[in-house]
Each structure stands twice: as C-alpha cells, then as structure tokens.
Amino acid sequence: MSTTATNKQVIFRDYVSGFPKESDFEFTTTTVELKVPEGSNSVLVKNLYLSCDPYMRIRMGKPDPSTAALAQSYPVGQPIIGYGVSRVIESGHPDYKKGDLLWGFVGWEEYSVITPMPNNHFKIHHTDVPLSYYTGLLGxxxxxxxxxxxxxxxxxxxxxxxxxxxxxxxxxxxxxxxxxxxxxxxxxxxxxxxxxxxxxxxxxxxxxxxxxxxxxxxxxxxxxxxxxxxxxxxxxxxxxxxxxxxxxxxxxxxxxxxxxxxxxxxxxxxxxxxxxxxxxxxxxxxxxxDFYDKYSKFLEFVVPCIKEGKITYVEDVAEGLEKGPEALVGLFHGKNVGKQVVVVARE
Amino acid sequence: MSTTATNKQVIFRDYVSGFPKESDFEFTTTTVELKVPEGSNSVLVKNLYLSCDPYMRIRMGKPDPSTAALAQSYPVGQPIIGYGVSRVIESGHPDYKKGDLLWGFVGWEEYSVITPMPNNHFKIHHTDVPLSYYTGLLGxxxxxxxxxxxxxxxxxxxxxxxxxxxxxxxxxxxxxxxxxxxxxxxxxxxxxxxxxxxxxxxxxxxxxxxxxxxxxxxxxxxxxxxxxxxxxxxxxxxxxxxxxxxxxxxxxxxxxxxxxxxxxxxxxxxxxxxxxxxxxxxxxxxxxxDFYDKYSKFLEFVVPCIKEGKITYVEDVAEGLEKGPEALVGLFHGKNVGKQVVVVARE
CATH class of the missing domain: 3.40.50.720 (NAD(P)-binding Rossmann-like Domain)
Incomplete structure (x- = not known):
C-alpha cells in the first residue's frame, strides 16, 4: 500500500514573448504517489529550495533552433523546470538512497520524480552550510x-x-x-x-x-x-x-x-x-x-572559503512555492538583491 | 660628392571620412640624396612594389584612441606608408647592405629612407619566387x-x-x-x-x-x-x-x-x-x-608549397606609382581581383 501526498505545481501556461508575467504561470495541485515504480531507476524527491536563474527566460520562448543548443523550450501545460535542492524520499537509483540530499533539475512543485543524470543532478555531501546555497554559491x-x-x-x-x-x-x-x-x-x-x-x-x-x-x-x-x-x-x-x-x-x-x-x-x-x-x-x-568535471575541485576550494569567511554570499529569499512566479518574474526587472531563491519547504 | 634622384611621392592630403577618393591623395616630386647620413643606422631603399591593404583605411581616419592600439593615423601632408618590397641602395644598418632586398613599411614613393625595425622590416632571402609575392603570399x-x-x-x-x-x-x-x-x-x-x-x-x-x-x-x-x-x-x-x-x-x-x-x-x-x-x-x-616570431617557420612551410604548385596565388597588378591611389581606392569597392599590388619599378 503506497502513501500519497498533494503536490502543488507551477504550470507553464504558454510561450512568452517580451517580459514574463506572473500570469504566464498558474498553480495546480495534483496527487503524487510517495514511491517510485518497481524496477525503475528514478528518484522521488521532496523539493526544498528552487532557483530563479536568467537562462530560464530562454526556455520560456517558442522552440527556436538558434537557442536549442543551450536549452529546450518548456513544454506548455507542464511544471516549469529549474535547479533545486531536494531530499530523496524514495529511490530506485543505485547512487541515491532515502534521506540523501541532491541539487539539480527538478520541477517547480513540491515533489518531483527525476531520473538522475550526470551534470544534471549532484549528490550533496557538505551539509554544514546552508542548503539553499546549492541553488547558488555551491551550485x-x-x-x-x-x-x-x-x-x-x-x-x-x-x-x-x-x-x-x-x-x-x-x-x-x-x-x-x-x-x-x-x-x-x-x-x-x-x-x-x-x-x-x-x-x-x-x-x-x-x-x-x-x-x-x-x-x-x-x-x-x-x-x-x-x-x-x-x-x-x-x-x-x-x-x-x-x-x-x-x-x-x-x-x-x-x-x-x-x-x-x-x-x-x-x-x-x-x-x-x-x-x-x-x-x-x-x-x-x-x-x-562544459565545466562540471571541475565541480569537486571547485567545492574543495570554495567550501573552506565560506567557512573562513573569505567569501560572502547574499540571497534574496521568497517564502513558499506560491511566491515562485513573482520571484522569477522579478528577476528580469532586477527586483532581487542577491541570489533569488524560492523556499518550498524548510523540512 | 653625393648623387641625387627625383622622388615621386603619393601625399596624404587630409583625414578621410567615408570611402577614400583619389582626390584624397596628391602627387609631388622631391629630390632625394642617394646616400644615408654618416653615422646613421638608416637605410635608403628603392621601392619596387607597394601593397594595398584594407587596414590602411584605418590609418586614413582622424587620430582616434580606439584605433590607436592598431595603427596611427597618417600624418597629413606626408607620403602614405604601407608594406612594400624594396632594394637597398645604401645602408648604415649592420643587418642590411647595398643590393639586399627587404619587405616592410616604406613610404608610397620611389625612394624611402627607413630605419629597419623588427616586425616592421624583413630581409628577403628566397629570391626564386616573384618578388611581388612579398607584398602578399610571402609577406x-x-x-x-x-x-x-x-x-x-x-x-x-x-x-x-x-x-x-x-x-x-x-x-x-x-x-x-x-x-x-x-x-x-x-x-x-x-x-x-x-x-x-x-x-x-x-x-x-x-x-x-x-x-x-x-x-x-x-x-x-x-x-x-x-x-x-x-x-x-x-x-x-x-x-x-x-x-x-x-x-x-x-x-x-x-x-x-x-x-x-x-x-x-x-x-x-x-x-x-x-x-x-x-x-x-x-x-x-x-x-x-603578434605572430611574426613564426615568420621563418611560415616560410619553411609555404615556399615549398609554392614551388610544388600546392598553393596558387592571384595578384591584381597596377603598373606605376601614379596608378597607386586608384588601386588603393578601388580596394574598398572590391575592384581588385586577388591581391592588389602597385608596381613602382621592375628594376
């Protein structure tokens, strides 16, 4: 018998031209089964933090061969996708087990089912820093x-x-x-x-x-x-x-x-x-x-810098998934001061 | 007692805006002493071929800090300067003696007095190829x-x-x-x-x-x-x-x-x-x-290619210094077919 949970999502309504508006997104609530299918290598995660990044605007445009090399357009009617920090709830993937933390591409929703891919998902090992940093400084x-x-x-x-x-x-x-x-x-x-x-x-x-x-x-x-x-x-x-x-x-x-x-x-x-x-x-x-092969070298360099106070980092934190569209739209008007993060759950 | 010769020159009349015109240049004839001053390290050369190159347009503009890193404006009232192939008539410079051939910056005139400088002047050693090639393929x-x-x-x-x-x-x-x-x-x-x-x-x-x-x-x-x-x-x-x-x-x-x-x-x-x-x-x-340190390596590569017919080269030859301005102006209208050269003297 499997447990289910409600899953609030931020849906991409249609391709955007000009500045994105909050009305380009809508909320929906579905139900998610809190397990992964038998024999699958996917991972069910609970999303904790979501990242607002400028490149996401490129994914909001109509499919375009000139930008396809960088990023595919968001599918209309689906949750938008972005970098997030998440906790593993169930895993069919050998590299992840229940309770692990990861950062990488997830849907803008409370729970996502992902298939971990190199360069798209990274297991979090250093947890003695604020987890939200993995949407920015450490991500x-x-x-x-x-x-x-x-x-x-x-x-x-x-x-x-x-x-x-x-x-x-x-x-x-x-x-x-x-x-x-x-x-x-x-x-x-x-x-x-x-x-x-x-x-x-x-x-x-x-x-x-x-x-x-x-x-x-x-x-x-x-x-x-x-x-x-x-x-x-x-x-x-x-x-x-x-x-x-x-x-x-x-x-x-x-x-x-x-x-x-x-x-x-x-x-x-x-x-x-x-x-x-x-x-x-x-x-x-x-x-x-193109540079993720240097990610562990980067962490070796930057984590001590954070702990020694050699690097400062400023976040602009929006509380709650329902604040996500506003935070994302604000990014393109420079409303954020520092890295724009959306908190989905603090656990 | 020194000999003198007449020296026809192409004078730069004034800074150019828009496309250069033949009337931006004028001819004058001066007299040149066919020797170099006692104790000087300069070299008197007879110019054989002159090169028409696109970058010369940049030197025709008013002095401009943004282009100064590449090239200084031509002094108004002086012969324009460009790459040429020349025969040494007299030399006070230890690297050049009478009869040597060189390529590099000279005035648009029959005779020039130059002070050879690294990267500005190169002695010609291979003479079993057309000398005009040193304004182009070999220059x-x-x-x-x-x-x-x-x-x-x-x-x-x-x-x-x-x-x-x-x-x-x-x-x-x-x-x-x-x-x-x-x-x-x-x-x-x-x-x-x-x-x-x-x-x-x-x-x-x-x-x-x-x-x-x-x-x-x-x-x-x-x-x-x-x-x-x-x-x-x-x-x-x-x-x-x-x-x-x-x-x-x-x-x-x-x-x-x-x-x-x-x-x-x-x-x-x-x-x-x-x-x-x-x-x-x-x-x-x-x-x-920035790459002239590789010039001799280049010659080692390209001279055999020419002799073996692996590289073809097309010149558009204007006969006589008096055809120089027309040839140079024509370059900016794409009138030349192949490398635009001006023959000053075939010796």
Whole structure:
C-alpha cells in the first residue's frame, strides 16, 4: 500500500514573448504517489529550495533552433523546470538512497520524480552550510562564476576586471574571486542598494548604478582610467558596446549571459565590434555544463572559503512555492538583491 | 660628392571620412640624396612594389584612441606608408647592405629612407619566387592567413570553414590552407569572376556572390546545411550577423578585419550576439604583428608549397606609382581581383 501526498505545481501556461508575467504561470495541485515504480531507476524527491536563474527566460520562448543548443523550450501545460535542492524520499537509483540530499533539475512543485543524470543532478555531501546555497554559491551559479572567471577569463594578478549584473548570484562571486586574485574590480548594478552591497559587502573596488549613468562609456572611463582587461558579461546590448570601447589590448570578455536581451523581440545592435581587431580582444561564450568535471575541485576550494569567511554570499529569499512566479518574474526587472531563491519547504 | 634622384611621392592630403577618393591623395616630386647620413643606422631603399591593404583605411581616419592600439593615423601632408618590397641602395644598418632586398613599411614613393625595425622590416632571402609575392603570399597577408588559420581558428580535419572576402590576399590563402587540412571550405566574394576564381582556381568546395544574395542567412544555410565550425572574418556587419546564426557549437571566429565597416561613419549594429552563449562561440581578434616570431617557420612551410604548385596565388597588378591611389581606392569597392599590388619599378 503506497502513501500519497498533494503536490502543488507551477504550470507553464504558454510561450512568452517580451517580459514574463506572473500570469504566464498558474498553480495546480495534483496527487503524487510517495514511491517510485518497481524496477525503475528514478528518484522521488521532496523539493526544498528552487532557483530563479536568467537562462530560464530562454526556455520560456517558442522552440527556436538558434537557442536549442543551450536549452529546450518548456513544454506548455507542464511544471516549469529549474535547479533545486531536494531530499530523496524514495529511490530506485543505485547512487541515491532515502534521506540523501541532491541539487539539480527538478520541477517547480513540491515533489518531483527525476531520473538522475550526470551534470544534471549532484549528490550533496557538505551539509554544514546552508542548503539553499546549492541553488547558488555551491551550485550552478557558483560553478559558473568559478569556471567563467578562472577558466575563461585567463585572469592575472593586477588586472582590471569589470562585472555587470554584479550583485546577482554569479556576479557577486566573480567579483570576490577577482579580488582574491589581486585584481582591481568594478561592478555595476541597477540600484543604490545593490551598488552599496558591492562596495561594502563584496569588496568591489568601485561600483556604479547603470540606470543613473547618462553615458555608459563615460562611466566606464571614470571607473577604469587605464582600461578594462577582463569583462565578465552578464547583460549584453548597450553595456557590451560601451565596454568594447574601453577594453585594453588583449582583453578578454567571458560571455556568461545577456539578460538585457532575453526579453526583447528584436535584439539590440552592437556597433563597436571593430574593437575586437584593434585591441585583439577574445570573446568567449561558455556554459557551465562544459565545466562540471571541475565541480569537486571547485567545492574543495570554495567550501573552506565560506567557512573562513573569505567569501560572502547574499540571497534574496521568497517564502513558499506560491511566491515562485513573482520571484522569477522579478528577476528580469532586477527586483532581487542577491541570489533569488524560492523556499518550498524548510523540512 | 653625393648623387641625387627625383622622388615621386603619393601625399596624404587630409583625414578621410567615408570611402577614400583619389582626390584624397596628391602627387609631388622631391629630390632625394642617394646616400644615408654618416653615422646613421638608416637605410635608403628603392621601392619596387607597394601593397594595398584594407587596414590602411584605418590609418586614413582622424587620430582616434580606439584605433590607436592598431595603427596611427597618417600624418597629413606626408607620403602614405604601407608594406612594400624594396632594394637597398645604401645602408648604415649592420643587418642590411647595398643590393639586399627587404619587405616592410616604406613610404608610397620611389625612394624611402627607413630605419629597419623588427616586425616592421624583413630581409628577403628566397629570391626564386616573384618578388611581388612579398607584398602578399610571402609577406604580411600570407603571414596573417597562416597565423589566423592555424593559430587562431584551432582547425581540425573535417570541419567546415567559411571565409569572407575570400578572393582577397588573405582569404584566398586561408581557403587553400583549410583545404590542405581536409576541411570543407566555402568562400564569398563580390562578383561572378571572383566566385569562379574561388571554385576553379583556389579549390574552394563552394562559393557565392554576397551581392546577389537576398538573404545572407539563407545563403549560408544552403552552403552549410550542417553549420559552420570556423569563420574567418574579413568583413563584419551584416555578414557577421548572418554567420552567428549558422555557427556550430564551440565554433570559432577569427576576426582578421571588418572591411565593410571601415568606411562607415556609423558602424552597423550586430544583433545576433546571443549566439555566442547559445553555441559557446569563441571570437578572437588578432593582428599579424603578434605572430611574426613564426615568420621563418611560415616560410619553411609555404615556399615549398609554392614551388610544388600546392598553393596558387592571384595578384591584381597596377603598373606605376601614379596608378597607386586608384588601386588603393578601388580596394574598398572590391575592384581588385586577388591581391592588389602597385608596381613602382621592375628594376
């Protein structure tokens, strides 16, 4: 005899164009059997934390061959999918047993049945840190910052580093990694509160509110009188154009995301690409999944940093799955301060 | 008692905006002493061939900090400067003696006094090939193709390679290098004659006339049904935008030049940069001068290829310094078929 539970879900109503709205999602409640089918290798998990990440906007668009290499569109009428932290309730999979914790792709719902896959699901071993960190600092965004900065940017001590969307899950870490390496680090964000956070909490050398700058080129010239060696790109569009004018010879641009473009019907044009030649710039797009072979090395590095207080981490926590759509939508308006997390259950 | 000679020169009249015109240059004739000053390390050369290269447009613009890293503006009222092949008449420099041949930066004039500098001037040792080749295949453009393809594109056998401005000095060589490596190579150019040349003479697998295509994206999809692994970028603008839509995962774009943009007051916007993330594209700007340490290795590779007929090379030859401005201006309208050379003297 199997037990059942109610399972609240956040359903994707239809493909999104423009900015996502709360009405693009709806709630439904189903029933879930609290066991896995006999002979299956799937795992039933109870979701504890869900992650709001910019790439999810790409999955909300219509199926598109140009983005398919990165992410498939969400199926309409199904729960949306994202990174989460979950507790194993029942398991048919040899790597997981009841009571284990994992992080990786789950549905936006209270319980999910998943088939664990390498690079999609990771067992959690360090539990003496806040579990929600596995949606950010210790999960995909943290690994993104680590691989993007150390593997893609080719940083050297003393170089100048600019991070856009700098108070976000990835940006706040890139800035701190760059400071640890002895770089001069400037970040931009979209409010005074976030700019203050960058300077007082995350140790950026300087920061500015891009919404208050008439001229991004002038803002960058002011912050980088000697030019930019490394740009960690999270936003795209006008910001990239201004950065190109301020890059130094042999500068590197790691393209992690372009959140300013995801909600536009027509992408902004970038005009200063000739700088790529004039300054021998390298622009490298990257996706964290290409670097998960370094995940355990990353944890060895970052967990002690957290415990020793060398790395600070700020979360913006929405309480309850019913707050999920609002939190997710808010991400694209920069409403979150720090990593946006949704708590489904604190156990 | 020293001998003198008349010295016809092509003078840069004023900074250029838009397309250069013949009237941006004027001829003057001065007198040159056919010796070098006592105790000087300079070299008096007789110029034989001059090279017309796209980057020269950048030097015709007003001084601009954004391009200064690549090239300084031409001084107004002075002869323009470019790559040339020259015979040493007198030398105060220990590395050069009377009768030597060299290639490198000289004035657009019959005689120049130069101070040889590493990476700016190279002594010619192989003289059993046409000397004019040192303005192209065996000079800066050849080295550009070699370094750009082998060092920047990270090519692998079987990959698909797209070359724009493919019949030009650099493009025709990139295509042939790529074929030698076992790649599938497609080129574009701006006339039927050039397209025929690509297919019949240089061995490209396919080629198209970009001026006759309504839709560059569709043209690239037709030529690359499986996508583009490597793009050798010579033109920029709309072409780059179309290429970005057709790049494969982990594709590489070597940015050698953006000739379509050099004559524009306002650079075209490129809209499809999000592909950099979706496909983890690497875009790398490069300048040949960063690779001249490999020049002798390049010659060891390429000179036998020429002698064995493995590499073909097409020049468009303008006879006489007085034809220089017309030839140079024509380059920016794609009038040349193959490498544009100006013969100053055949000795």
């Amino acid at each position: 995909m965004p943290g690994m993104t910052a680590y691989a993007g900065f150390y593997e893609v940017c080719s940083p050297k001590k003393g170089e100048t580093v600019y991070v856009s969307a700098a108070s976000g899950a990835v940006g706040q870490l890139v800035g701190q990694f760059a400071k640890m390496m002895g770089c001069y680090v400037v970040g931009s964000a979209g409010s005074k509160e976030k700019v203050d956070l960058l300077k007082t909490k995350f140790g950026f050398d300087d920061a500015f509110n891009y919404k208050e700058e008439q001229d991004l080129n002038a803002a960058l010239k002011r912050c980088f009188p000697k030019g930019i060696d490394i740009y960690f790109e999270n936003v795209g569009g006008k910001m990239l154009d201004a950065v190109l004018l301020n890059m130094n010879l042999h500068g590197r641009i790691a393209v992690c995301g372009m959140i300013s473009q995801y909600n536009l019907q027509d992408q902004e044009g970038v005009h200063n690409l000739s700088s790529i030649i004039y300054k021998r710039i390298r622009i490298q797009g990257f996706v964290v999944s | 800066m453009p050849g080295m550009t193709a070699y370094a750009g393809f082998y060092e920047v594109c990270s090519p692998k056998k079987g990959e698909t390679v797209y070359v724009s401005a493919a019949s030009g000095a650099v493009g025709q060589l990139v295509g042939q290098f790529a074929k030698m490596m076992g790649c599938y190579v497609v080129g574009s150019a701006g006339s039927k004659e050039k397209v025929d040349l690509l297919k019949t003479k240089f061995g490209f697998d396919d080629a198209f006339n970009y001026k006759e295509e309504q839709d560059l994206n569709a043209a690239l999809k037709r030529c690359f049904p499986k996508g583009i692994d490597i793009y050798f970028e010579n033109v920029g603008g709309k072409m780059l935008d179309a290429v970005l839509l057709n790049m494969n995962l982990h594709g590489r774009i070597a940015v050698c030049g953006m000739i379509s943009q050099y004559n524009l007051q306002d650079q075209e916007g490129v809209h499809n940069l999000s592909s950099i993330i979706y496909k983890r594209i690497r875009i790398q700007g490069f300048v040949v001068s």
